[in-house]
Amino acid sequence: MPAMSDADDWVIAAAMLNFPGQHDAPVDIWRAALDQVSRAGFTDVDPTDSWVRVADLTPSRLADFMDAVADAGLRIPAISTARRSVIDPESGDENLAYSHRVIDTAAALGARHVSLALMRPLTPAQQTALWFWTAPGPADPDDEATWRRAVTRFQELGAHAESVGVEISLELYEDTYLGTAAGAVRLVQDIGSPAVGINPDLGNLVRRYGPVEPWLEIISATAPYARYWHVKNYARAEDFTTGAAMTTPTSMALGVIDYRTAIAVAISAGFSGAFCVENYGGDGLSVSAGNRDYLRSILPQRHLPE
Numbered sequence: 001m002p003a004m005s006d007a008d009d010w011v012i013a014a015a016m017l018n019f020p021g022q023h024d025a026p027v028d029i030w031r032a033a034l035d036q037v038s039r040a041g042f043t044d045v046d047p048t049d050s051w052v053r054v055a056d057l058t059p060s061r062l063a064d065f066m067d068a069v070a071d072a073g074l075r076i077p078a079i080s081t082a083r084r085s086v087i088d089p090e091s092g093d094e095n096l097a098y099s100h101r102v103i104d105t106a107a108a109l110g111a112r113h114v115s116l117a118l119m120r121p122l123t124p125a126q127q128t129a130l131w132f133w134t135a136p137g138p139a140d141p142d143d144e145a146t147w148r149r150a151v152t153r154f155q156e157l158g159a160h161a162e163s164v165g166v167e168i169s170l171e172l173y174e175d176t177y178l179g180t181a182a183g184a185v186r187l188v189q190d191i192g193s194p195a196v197g198i199n200p201d202l203g204n205l206v207r208r209y210g211p212v213e214p215w216l217e218i219i220s221a222t223a224p225y226a227r228y229w230h231v232k233n234y235a236r237a238e239d240f241t242t243g244a245a246m247t248t249p250t251s252m253a254l255g256v257i258d259y260r261t262a263i264a265v266a267i268s269a270g271f272s273g274a275f276c277v278e279n280y281g282g283d284g285l286s287v288s289a290g291n292r293d294y295l296r297s298i299l300p301q302r303h304l305p306e
Helices: 027-039 059-071 092-109 124-128 144-164 181-191 215-225 259-268 284-298
Strands: 003-005 012-015 078-080 113-116 167-171 196-199 229-231 233-238 245-250 275-277 302-304
Touching: 012 284, 027 059, 078 092, 092 113, 092 144, 113 144, 144 167, 144 181, 144 196, 167 181, 181 196, 181 215, 196 215, 215 259, 259 284, 275 284
Parallel strands: 012 275, 078 113, 113 167, 167 196, 229 275
Antiparallel strands: 003 302, 233 245
């Protein structure tokens, strides 16, 4: 019989979104950031590449980085990338090469998951806005040739990932080919790689100003393909008479997404991967720690192999 395991066995990693870019910082700066993550009660961390691009560290710097991670008592289950679209019209080739390096680095560090996306760099307007998603950003074109480029490049990355024992999760993100549930499912099906699934980041879609798909429909469609899951939530207010909408970050328990239901749907569809808790604004690490504890409180027991 399989052994029973409680919710404490689910991997829940801290994102590093709340720390400034520190790629070129001395190792002591990394240690200070990782110590904060550890003191917040985390045992796992996702070194989000907006903080440190671990795939671009020299061998000696990577060794120093991993020493800092170990000294903080942390593990790395996943590496997430941001704004590195492999079909970016200006830097797609460079981002493809970078994504290959991320896969190799994940394998070398023993990380099972890599999160890739089709989001592009923030526009000047997004950089100056209080919340970047309130200003329009770049959108993927309605163009079959570009779609096929995305498919073939992710097929290439999927073959690489499969060869080194890594899984790729493609992150839901507005105005990209992963900006709707149907688009994300179609893309993964067209890719057709056993190593490529979906990161069903519902928050990226429900926060937009304007019409959004119901979150329950999104998770119901994408859950069968989910591998690694960024979780965060937003308060959302809509004026039915004008169509106006406003959103702001909040904790997982208080936002418009009912994660108790969303997670139950995902698990019933077979999801057993790791989570990464995120939050924008304020003391994001403390909010993320609260989100971790909320997750622990709603995750069911599950069967683990003996």
